[in-house]
Amino acid sequence: MTALGSTPPVFLEHLADRNGKLAGLLLAAAAPSAQPDDDLASLAEQFPCFIPDGLDDPQAWLEAGWKALAAEQVQRIDAFDKNTLAPNAALLAGDWPLAPPAKAVGAQAASRALALQLVQLVSNDADTHEIEALLRRDPTLSYHLLKVVNSLSMGSGRKVGSFAQAILILGRQQLRRWLNLMLFSAREGDVRSPMLLARVAVRAHMLELLARETGMGKPQQEQAFMVGMFSLLGVLFGMPLQEVLAPLTVSDAVAHALLDKEGELGALLALVEAAERRDFAAVAAQLPELPLAPEEFNRIVGESHSWMLSVATDKGQAHG
Numbered sequence: 001m002t003a004l005g006s007t008p009p010v011f012l013e014h015l016a017d018r019n020g021k022l023a024g025l026l027l028a029a030a031a032p033s034a035q036p037d038d039d040l041a042s043l044a045e046q047f048p049c050f051i052p053d054g055l056d057d058p059q060a061w062l063e064a065g066w067k068a069l070a071a072e073q074v075q076r077i078d079a080f081d082k083n084t085l086a087p088n089a090a091l092l093a094g095d096w097p098l099a100p101p102a103k104a105v106g107a108q109a110a111s112r113a114l115a116l117q118l119v120q121l122v123s124n125d126a127d128t129h130e131i132e133a134l135l136r137r138d139p140t141l142s143y144h145l146l147k148v149v150n151s152l153s154m155g156s157g158r159k160v161g162s163f164a165q166a167i168l169i170l171g172r173q174q175l176r177r178w179l180n181l182m183l184f185s186a187r188e189g190d191v192r193s194p195m196l197l198a199r200v201a202v203r204a205h206m207l208e209l210l211a212r213e214t215g216m217g218k219p220q221q222e223q224a225f226m227v228g229m230f231s232l233l234g235v236l237f238g239m240p241l242q243e244v245l246a247p248l249t250v251s252d253a254v255a256h257a258l259l260d261k262e263g264e265l266g267a268l269l270a271l272v273e274a275a276e277r278r279d280f281a282a283v284a285a286q287l288p289e290l291p292l293a294p295e296e297f298n299r300i301v302g303e304s305h306s307w308m309l310s311v312a313t314d315k316g317q318a319h320g
Contacts, residue, residue: 007294009283010034011275012043012305014198015050015091020080020191022198022312024048024091025305026069030280032056036064037295039302046309080191097195101238114138115183116237116244122179123248125172131179132162144182173222177204180229181311184236194312196236201311203272204228206304210268213300214290220265226250227257227265228272275301 008030015024025047027034033056043049044065051061051068058068075089077096085092114137121131135142149169170178181204184197204225211224230250234241242259250258257265267286274282287297 007298008034009275009280009287009294009297010040011278011280011283011301012049013093013278014195015074015093016195017091018082018085018089020092021194024050024069026050026074026091026093027052027055027061027066028278028280029055030284035060036066037298037302039299039306041065043302043305043309046306047313097192097199098232098235099192101190101192101236111138111140112237115141118179119183119233119244120247122176123250125176125249141182144185145178149178177225177229180226184232185312196232198308198312199276200229200232201308202304203231203269205307206272206300207265207268209300209304210271210290210292211265213296214264214268214292216264220253223251223254224265224268227254227269230254230258231269 010027010029013026013028014022015026017023025043027050032054035057041060041064044067049066051058051066053068053071055061062068069091072088074091074093075086076094077084077092078094079099080092080096114134118131118134118138118141121134135145149165181197181201184193184200205228207224207228208221211221216224230245230248231241233244237244245255245258253263253265256262257269260266261270267290271283271286271290274280274286283297284294287294
């Protein structure tokens with residue numbers, strides 16, 4: 001195992017309230033001596049952030065606005081069921097958002113089928129009119145997207161009412177990103193949606209930042225974002241990822257990263273998944289191979305969670 005050095009790597013676990021909505025961030029660290037950098041410290045100004053019992057020196061975190069969280073306030077669950085929640089559990093942790101979705105029926109099944117068609121159109125760089133025609137059949141998706149785009153165009157003094165205008169504001173690449181994010185935010189009847197959106201947003205932006213910091217060019221950074229985004233499509237639709245990807249046009253590098261954890265992008269995805277599992281031995285061993293200092297990794301963790309909050313909490317900030 002690689003030595004952690006003076007700065008241990010950290011990650012943030014997403015906490016839900018008793019309704020399954022994103023409600024907080026909980027520090028997980030490789031060592032109890034972890035300290036907040038500027039990016040991690042500023043997160044508490046945007047959202048409830050917590051430190052667990054057992055930190056050697058919690059004062060710096062508390063001064064930055066992070067709050068101590070007693071173990072009995074958090075219940076770790078594998079599946080969401082309100083009937084099994086402990087009375088004193090204010091927050092929920094665990095991988096329950098990754099559990100298989102409930103079997104879709106009726107309108108929900110139709111909406112999910114349309115969403116998968118939308119993924120295919122966007123991935124295959126379809127004509128804007130094709131995308132707009134499909135979105136007209138799913139009011140929830142179109143509502144969420146136009147809500148986001150309107151929040152980005154507030155300074156212009158005009159409201160956006162069509163995809164043609166949306167593309168002018170976002171550009172095709174940004175439109176592709178937001179459309180894919182909207183798939184995770186607009187799953188009516190799926191209690192996992194808010195937490196899946198949070199997780200996939202962190203993955204996508206964190207992989208992009210890792211690609212940039214390890215010297216990859218712009219095309220690879222864009223591929224890294226898409227690897228993070230597509231990595232949870234199988235979870236979203238309750239299908240093997242290979243089946244979801246089959247009709248999509250993705251590069252060999254993206255496919256190998258997603259299905260086999262191979263190549264440079266696969267290594268980055270494996271790193272982020274290890275951090276999500278709080279396997280800091282694996283994280284510490286992989287960082288020198290990139291190479292990336294723990295301090296840079298922690299900065300990326302803070303920055304990617306800040307961007308996630310802009311997506312998952314209706315702050316509506318654009319991503320550059």
